[in-house]
Amino acid sequence: MIPGILISILTFPGVIVHEFAHLFFCKLRKVAVFDVCYFRFGNPVGYVIHENTTNFYTTFLISMGPFFVNTILCLLICIPAYIPINFFNIDHPLSYFLMWLGVSIGMHAVPSNQDAKNLVEQAKEKVKERNILALVSFPIVGLIYTFNVLRFFWADLAYGVAIGVGLPALLFKQ
């Protein structure tokens, strides 16, 4: 069995982008950030410590930030590399490097359980105020927890490949 830390080392750009996404949305929503670790050899491999906020939209964006940023970046990086490899069978080192980079970033798109916990804690409060996003957050949180359990079965790699290879395959059919 390959330990998680080794996977994180092999896919370190994804960790950096994941933490950056949290930071980006903190800055965007003017939430104070106290500390950021973009990558380290430990568990967790990266983290962001920021102030608490009572605005649920802000919490949602900060928690789900990596999902949007990593997914979009994964797709942006993989699409230009996909066509020469899969359509023209041209093995260029740059294309394979981009594929590794893109899939690595995609693998870390799904928020961690801590991110989900942050979200669900506030969603419980906000759902009483009939906040639609809070209501929608519950199934999302469920999916995040399920996904994080399935990481044991390489769900993160499957997601990265689905976004980096599967989506371009749908967009650019043979």
Place this chain on the structure above:
Amino acid sequence: MAFTSSKVQHKTQPFAHSAIHLRAGSYRLCYSGEMEPSDNPASGNEENGEHLPGTTCAFCKTDFGGAPLEKLSVYPICETCKTELDKKIFPLWVKLFFAGVMLLVVFSIFFNGRFYAAYMNVKQANAAYTEKNVAKAAYLMTKASNEVPEAADLAMLANFFTGIDLLSKDKSTEALTAFDKCQGLPPAFHLNELVLQAEMGSGYDKKDYKLFLTSSKAFLQLDTTQSMSWGSVASAYACLYAQSGADSLKQQSLKYFNRAKALNDTSADAKEFYGRIMYRLDSKQIISKDQFDKKFPNGYTSINLK
């Protein structure tokens, strides 16, 4: 407890290094990883920056006196500490990392732009071919091949479409040259049949009627269901007859001609083709299609067949 942080502390004491001691509940953690952090930045900490006077920096603990300091969340922070914190949360190497990633994305988009252009041309070429617009298909596929010259498959497809286009324009010799460059195509492309058709045309154009006959017979062996297959052999024999005048060749031509007519006697194309063969047998003259069309705008009917 020390307020300063270092990379060493990052590695050994996660979350214990924050420059200020955060009050439990005043912060949130977002992190990548599988387990809960082993340390908590707020645990057992009674010293809280929130309770410091507004003129004392919560990070360096310096009392600046005078005007109250700017606040980071609820914590007073001096200019120096704010600059240091900004550098720490978005360090130069992360900026360089993102600049590198962005540059790579932009570069790869431009670098691989030709592949995208070629892909679009291939799609349009295939669509044109489906719509039986072979000339457009050949043009677009050649364009795609020029965009990605290292793709051997693309070059073969470009030659394949070009060959068909030339064949449809009665430029069989040129078509044969194009087909020679796509020998690696899979059987589904029926290249062998096309090569034989081109050889037939090329033999006719070069007045090499023996080649015309050999190719047409080979083509007939591949497909005996088409009237044109039989008609081509009849046409080749008719050419040889016109050239030599040997009656046996005329008989052979008529033999194949009748087989062709038995399969298709109604279509306009077949009638026009049969007319040319019969004219050749009747007159011992081999004229081009254009000449034939000009001479017999309403078609040719042989006296022998009446």
